[in-house]
Amino acid sequence: MAVTVKIPTPLRKFTGDKDSVQVEGATVGAALHALEVKAPGIAAKIVDDDGKVRRFINIYAGEDDIRFLDGLATAITDGAEISIIPAIAGGC
Amino acid sequence: MRDPKRLFARYGRQLLVDGADFDGQARLHGWTAVLAGDTSEWAQAATEACGRYLVGAGVGAIVAPSSFAAALQALDPQLHVLPGLDTVSPPVAHYWFASRPYGASVDVAVTDASAGYAAGQSGPARVTTLRFACGEPASPEVAVVVGAAAADLLLADVLKLEPLPAHVVIDWTDPTEPTMTRTPRSTDPPAEASQFAPRPGLLAEMRGTPTAWAPIEAEAVRGYPTETCGLLVREPGGQLKTIVCPNLQDRYHALDPNEFPRTSRTAYKLNERVIAKSADAGEALVAIWHSHCDAGAYFSAEDVRCAAPAGQPLYPGVAYLVVSVLGGQLRGAALYHFDPATGGFAAEHPSD
Numbered sequence: 001m002a003v004t005v006k007i008p009t010p011l012r013k014f015t016g017d018k019d020s021v022q023v024e025g026a027t028v029g030a031a032l033h034a035l036e037v038k039a040p041g042i043a044a045k046i047v048d049d050d051g052k053v054r055r056f057i058n059i060y061a062g063e064d065d066i067r068f069l070d071g072l073a074t075a076i077t078d079g080a081e082i083s084i085i086p087a088i089a090g091g092c
Numbered sequence: 093m094r095d096p097k098r099l100f101a102r103y104g105r106q107l108l109v110d111g112a113d114f115d116g117q118a119r120l121h122g123w124t125a126v127l128a129g130d131t132s133e134w135a136q137a138a139t140e141a142c143g144r145y146l147v148g149a150g151v152g153a154i155v156a157p158s159s160f161a162a163a164l165q166a167l168d169p170q171l172h173v174l175p176g177l178d179t180v181s182p183p184v185a186h187y188w189f190a191s192r193p194y195g196a197s198v199d200v201a202v203t204d205a206s207a208g209y210a211a212g213q214s215g216p217a218r219v220t221t222l223r224f225a226c227g228e229p230a231s232p233e234v235a236v237v238v239g240a241a242a243a244d245l246l247l248a249d250v251l252k253l254e255p256l257p258a259h260v261v262i263d264w265t266d267p268t269e270p271t272m273t274r275t276p277r278s279t280d281p282p283a284e285a286s287q288f289a290p291r292p293g294l295l296a297e298m299r300g301t302p303t304a305w306a307p308i309e310a311e312a313v314r315g316y317p318t319e320t321c322g323l324l325v326r327e328p329g330g331q332l333k334t335i336v337c338p339n340l341q342d343r344y345h346a347l348d349p350n351e352f353p354r355t356s357r358t359a360y361k362l363n364e365r366v367i368a369k370s371a372d373a374g375e376a377l378v379a380i381w382h383s384h385c386d387a388g389a390y391f392s393a394e395d396v397r398c399a400a401p402a403g404q405p406l407y408p409g410v411a412y413l414v415v416s417v418l419g420g421q422l423r424g425a426a427l428y429h430f431d432p433a434t435g436g437f438a439a440e441h442p443s444d
Contacts, residue, residue, distance in 0.1 A: 006368070010406060055351060056401045058364055065363075067347060083368065086406035089341075090395035091319060091359030092384035 001078035003031050007042075008086050014042035028061055029072035031082055046084060047072070056087045103150030106251065116251040117150060123250055124153040124174075124388060124423070136160075141239030147171055149247050153418060155388060172418060174387060238262060241272065294379065294411060295427040295440045297332060298324065304332040308415060309422050311336045312383040316417045318356040321382040323366065324413065325375035332378065335370060337362035357385065359394065379427065381413035389416035389424040391437045399437065405430040412437065 005021045007014075015021055021038055025031030036043035046057050051072065053059055059066045060083040066074045076082065106112045106120065125146045127139050140160045147154060147164050153172035156164055165173045241262060249256040257274040264270040298304045304324060311320045323335040341361045344352040352361070360382045367377055384390070391399075391414060399405060399412060408430070416424040428437040 008406075009408060010404065056398060056406060060365055063365060067344070083365065085364040085367070087361065087398060088321075088364050088367075088380050088407075089359065089361040090382060090392065090398040090412075091341075091354055092387040092390075092392050092394070 001026060001076070001080075003076055003078075003080045003082055005031060005035050006081065006083040006085075007039075008084055010086065011042055011045055011084065014039040014045075026075060027072065028059060028066055028074045028076060028082060031076065032059075032072065056089075058085045058087055059083070060085060103148075106149055106247075109251065109253065111253050112251040116253075119252075120150045120247070120250055121152040123151055124155065124172075124418075125151045125246075126155040126388065127157065137233075138235035138239035138242070141236040142243045143239075145240050145243035146246070149243070151250075153423075174418075234264065293440075295413075295425070298379070298413070298427070299425070301332045304334050307334040307336055308381055308413070312415050312417050312422055313420060315339070315383065316420045317385045319358065319360040319383050319385060321360040321362050321380075323362075323370065323377060324379040324381055325370050326378050328374040333375070334381070335366060337366055354394075377407070377410055379411040379413050380407065381415065383415045383417050385417050386419070387416065389414045389426040391426070391428045391439075395428075396437060400430060400435075403435050411440075 002022055002024055005023055007019055007021060012019065015038075021035055023031050023034035023038065025034050032043055032046060046054060046059070048054055053067070053072070059072075061069060061074050061076055062080060066072065103117060103120070106117050109116075125143065127143045127146075136157075136159060139157070140163070143154060143156055143160065143164050144167065147167045151171075153174065154164055155174045161173050165171055241260075245256060245260060248254040255276070257276055260275070261273045262270060263273070308322070308324075311322065314320070319339055319341070320336070321339050322337040325333050325335060327333050339356045339360045340363060341352065341354065341356040341359045344361055345355050352359075370377065384392070391412060395412065395414070399407070412428045414426055414428065415422060427440040429440060430436075431438040
């Protein structure tokens with residue numbers, strides 16, 4: 001099923017400056033895999049060597065951070081939007 | 093606020109100094125001194141001496157290394173003592189102090205046993221280097237004198253008796269005739285602060301825009317003692333607007349305490365989706381803001397790590413505003429921009 005992946009500014013060098021990419025996938029992980037095929041090198045910026053979403057990256061399936069869903073196994077529906085957004089965090 | 097009569101009784105000698113008066117004493121009480129030194133005996137002695145002089149003069153709050161924080165607290169039970177860096181190296185000290193405006197504050201660092209080094213700051217991006225030279229390796233006894241000299245320079249600035257110099261050299265090569273040479277600060281703030289590449293104007297605009305500043309101040313005080321956060325955006329009409337966001341840090345901490353070890357007491361995280369919603373409304377992201385509770389308005393190591401984890405900013409061109417809430421009261425604010433030249437974050441100069 002077709003989903004739209006929103007790409008943040010720092011990662012657009014992998015997508016030819018495109019701010020979104022259409023891919024196929026039934027889960028967030030599958031969509032990222034498809035994204036890597038279209039934009040080689042981007043996946044390593046999003047997930048670490050253990051396949052875990054990097055600390056300073058958030059992946060939202062619709063409105064929800066996938067950390068609170070099923071992670072990369074989170075199922076997505078046709079026409080869904082996946083947003084890759086750098087974290088806004090910090091502390092004293 | 094302390095009882096004015098007690099202030100007078102304990103710290104009255106500043107009131108006797110020509111030009112200091114009650115306003116000067118009140119300014120001292122409202123300032124935060126920041127102290128740090130490297131691990132050498134010399135640096136520790138100089139830093140502690142500087143701290144003792146500042147506390148004795150009646151400074152209201154002090155950020156001190158753990159090695160002598162208790163000693164300073166013992167000098168004045170009402171002093172607001174905050175944890176600071178236990179050790180710094182000169183380059184780190186320079187960056188550290190350059191990035192800690194504290195609104196109205198005094199910062200002092202003394203490092204390097206051989207050359208002698210101190211940095212003082214009374215306001216954003218005003219770093220003073222204090223270099224010390226003597227014929228023999230500097231002893232802890234001499235370091236006390238240097239620490240006291242640094243304190244005197246800073247007190248004179250706080251009391252508005254004499255502006256903080258840009259550079260100070262103490263030459264003690266002849267033990268019978270030490271000299272102190274002061275180089276006045278340039279009157280051109282941008283040139284003075286060029287090392288840290290501040291970008292002008294935004295902080296002043298922010299503080300002068302009620303729709304931007306009032307919500308930040310209110311939320312930071314309301315949320316104390318937990319950190320608060322949000323965005324600053326520019327509306328299509330050009331007006332600055334603050335978006336207050338819930339701090340989700342506790343939710344992430346509960347989900348994964350290993351990856352998110354901090355709670356909202358010392359960290360913040362917001363729902364980044366708010367950016368997309370703001371952009372859909374035609375708003376441009378200008379800055380990301382958060383509060384520090386019982387800590388200064390500095391850009392912490394954690395802030396740097398989260399804002400530019402690989403040395404490159406996650407949000408290029410976006411500034412970071414940090415506000416300091418001490419004891420439930422807003423005590424300072426500072427705005428930081430990523431500086432490509434240094435790979436770090438630099439504080440915006442207040443007069444820019």
